Structures are given as structure tokens and as C-alpha cells.
Amino acid sequence: MTGNDPTPASEVITRTTIYDMPRDATFEQVRTSISDAGRRRLLSWGMDFDSRAMTLGAKIEEHWEPQVKEMWAANQENIRQSLIAQFGEQAIDQKVENFLCIGAKPMSVMAYHNRFFEQVRRSFVMLDYYPALVGACALGERILNHLILDMRDFFKGTPEYKQVYRKDSFDKWEVPIDTLEAWGILPPEAAVEFRALKALRHRSIHFNVGTYSTLREDALAAVVHMRTIIEQQFGSFAVRPWFISGTKGHVFIKKEWETHPFILTYFVPSCPFVGPLFGMAPDQNGAWSIFDKADYGDGDWTDEEFTREYNERDPEQVFTGPVQEPE
Template identity: 50%
Template sequence: MKRYRILPFFDFDMRCMLLSEPIKEEWAEQVKAMHWQNRENTIKYLKAEYGELLADVKIQNFIDLGPKPISVIAFHNTFFSQVRNAFVVEAYYPALTGVCALGERILNHLVLSLRENFKTSPEYKKVYRKDSFDDWSLAIETLDAWDVLLPKAAKDFRVLMKKRHQAIHFRPEIDMNARELALEAIKCMQGIISEQFSGFGSQPWFITGVPGEIYIKREWESNPFIRLIYLKNGLLVGPRHKIESFQPQIQILDPDHLKPGSDISDDEFVSLRKTFNNSE
């Protein structure tokens, strides 16, 4: 009967949209004024956050990064924020090497955390003795074989691997285009996060039929990656649950207490949930 609902405690930053989205002439004057005020407030906050010196450059860097992808809370969020901050303040090479190191850390975390679930796989014997991995190809191919990485995420990891080799091994051209390379690498990581760790979207493990709400499909609940990342960010609830409050702690009213073993399909859950929401 119940499904894991992914709660809206996501890591994201869409402020660049306020700075880059054009204010259209056909908008009502009140709407234009509101957008201008929001833009000014955002610039003021960014100057306070990153400093007044060379503020125009920092703001442009912030815009060029694009939105920070909506991600469930996992083991990459804090360090990725630091990478983005380094880029904004023109620390391009630290941003470049930092995002590459973060990519390697994510691969290590996934392999080390999940490998005990794949003891019977051919890949297990290649990774079971190691405490860390600097061979990106081995880690990516292993996770790919275990069906942990979605195809686009695996592709982006391979692109990031090449950028890591360019950044770490001495190449004189890095001195001249560190900003460009850092931005490309960060965009690559943002693609990985959007695909593999997203808080919503068309990922195969999501039930998306309830507007504004995300649930995990029943068939994916036993998946090792989903257990590691998503179930920690969710609550097991029935179709008639109601979130009473988020602060100071989550309080949920859930009247669905059926006998153990009773179950419904994902489609039936969606139908019951939509009916309940429409009745509220």
C-alpha cells in the first residue's frame, strides 16, 4: 500500500535565472518592477556573499555556471557548492581540480558502498580488495555493469575523466584557459547530478503521476543504489497521508494502516493519491 515519498529537502540554486532571464516588454509594469527588484536584491546578496571587489566578474561567473541542479541530499552537495564558489571568485584551477576530485570521490563512494550487493558479478573480483580507486575507467565500467549509472551519467563521467587527466597532468595550455576548462568540467558534473541524483524528473525509479510529489516505484525499492541514496531522503507513506508540518520536525498524518502484505500497484497508488488530494 505504501510508497517512499521523496521529501522536498533538495540542494539547488536558481538565482542565476533572475539575473539572466530577460524582462519582456509585454509584461505588466508591476511584474517588471517586481523582477527588477528581485534582480537588484540578488546582486546585492551576491556582492555580500562573494565580495565587492571585481563584483561584475563574479556575478558574470555566477550567471555562466547556470542553475545549481536540484539534487537529493547525498555525499556530493557540500563539496560541489565549494567548487562553484571557487569558480565564482575566479579560483578557476582550484575549481577545475576540485570538481575532478569530487567526481573521483563520487565514483569511489558508489563502488565501495554498493559492491557487497554484487558479489556474484564478474566485476566484483576486480574491486573487492581495494579501499580506493584512481582508475576511473574501472569504476565507471563496474558501476555501468551493475546498472547503477544511468547512460547519460556514465557518459558524463567519461567526459569528466578526460578533463581530469588534462587538468592533473602537466599541460601548458591549462595556464591560458583554466576558466573555460573549469566551466566545462563543472557543467559536466551538473549533468551527472541532474541525471543520477535528481530530486525529480523522468528517472526510471520515479513515480511522477502525482502533481508536485515524487515517489519511488515499488520495483526499485530493493535496488542497492536507490536504498543508498533515495530511501534515506524519503518517508514511507500511504496514499492518504498528509504532511502537517516540516518545522521544527516533520509531522505526517497517515491513516493507511492495512494488514502486512497488502499491496497495490504504482498506478493504483497514484489514482488513490490524486483522489485524496482533490478532496482536500
């Protein structure tokens, strides 16, 4: 007995919430331990992106209101000045042109590859076309190798496993591309981009005198192929088989994909497990903190039900700080 509660202590039901889990708990431990796991979804979260090219390359339309045109012109000038500070003033017009050509850096959940892709982009902007070309090709090969090495133990029972289980690296791209396609890891669009990058890699890495005359063109193609691969494979905000469709403002992982090897390996480490009333705010260091309701109750929501709860949530009920729930 506890206090005036007539319920025997042995019959008191203890509910485990997301806040009861240790910070180092694995997603599997969280998913199988908390009482409301069926009403939560993984929030796709990736903040490594650069959209300045979209703003800088936008056309200021004549029919816009004067204050709108002034705002856009000021934003574009600020971006140009940021590029001068980042890349230097010498040959700045060509650097700006290169920056616009390679487009925005996509939102991505990737970790160790992000800084390499940034180096590839920077090389192209700085007119260092051969390092950009070779770097993009090498990064494509590195990503293929990581995907195979990270995924293969999950697919030991497949016919493809016997082709990849012995090797520690792969320089013949067709084997990992075909294998990852068969395992359902590569979306069709990413496989197309990998094969196009493979052709550039073979033509550029192996001696080919023609590379001199097409260097910038090949480097640009390689960077764009690599950018598209990242968008297709690791994008955190897009239409993909593993994302719930129709949610407003944020993207969530489908319930059936939560335990998929690809999602477990690449998305789960950076994706908070949230309910529809979660909120977020930046801290003093610029990092984002997630705030959420402790317990959403029993039962499993379908992805459609979760979408409805999230899209129709009352803004007044959204958790935007570490506050106590109303009694």
C-alpha cells in the same frame, strides 16, 4: 474478552502503523512490519539546491504587465545584492557572470558530497578557476569511489565484482564507470558526463602547459559536468528509471526499486515512507515535518493506483499537522 467485545482476546488482530515504529527503525523493518506498507511509497526528498541563477538570468519581456516586470526586476536586484553579500563587491560583474554560467545547483539527495560541490561552485564564482577545476575533478573521482565501495557487496555474484573487490580506491576511472554501468547504477547520461570529466581530469591534473590558456573554459566545463552528474545520479526531482512518472508536485520511488541497493543506500535515508494523503509544513527552525494518515488499509497498490490516489486526493483530507484523524 475485552469490555463488551465478544471477540476472544486471542483473536484480536493488532495492526502496526507507521507511528508504532521506533524512530531508529530501518526501512526494511518498517516496510515489513507496518500493515499498510503496500499502499505507501518513498517520497523523494532533497532540499539542497540553489535556483537563484534561473531567476537572475531570466529575461524580463516587454509584453509583460508593468507590475510583473517590477516584481521580476525587484527579485533580480535582491538576488544580485545577495551575491554581493556572499561573494564581495570587488569584480562583482564577473562574479555574477560566473554565477549565471554554472547555472542552478540541482536538488540532490546527496549528503557528504553536497558541501564539496558548493565549495567548487564558490571557487568558480570567486574567479579561483584552478581550484574549481581540480575540485570538480577530484569530486567526480570521490563519487565514483563511493559508488563502487558502497555498491560492490551487493553484486558479489557478478563478473565485474572480481575487478573491484580488492581495492580501496580507484584512480583509473574507466573501471568504476564500466562496472557501475554493468550493474545498472549509472544512468547512460551520467556515464557520458563522467567520461567527459575524466578527460578534463587527465588533461588538467597531469602537467599540461595548455591549461593556462583554457583555465576558465576548462573549469566551467568541469563544474557543469559535475552539476549534470549530480542531477542525473542523485537528483530528487527528475525523470529517472527509479521514479514513478506522472505524479503532481512530488516525486516517489517505484515499488520495484524500494529494495534496490542504490536506492537503499542513497535515497532511503532521506525519503519518508508516505501515503497519498501526506502533508508537510516547516517548523520554527526551517526544517520540514511530515504528517500522514496512520493506516491506509490492507492490500498493495500498484504504482499506477498510488499515482491515481495521490493525484486525485481531496485537499481537505490532506494531513497538514499532527491532528487526530476524523472518527
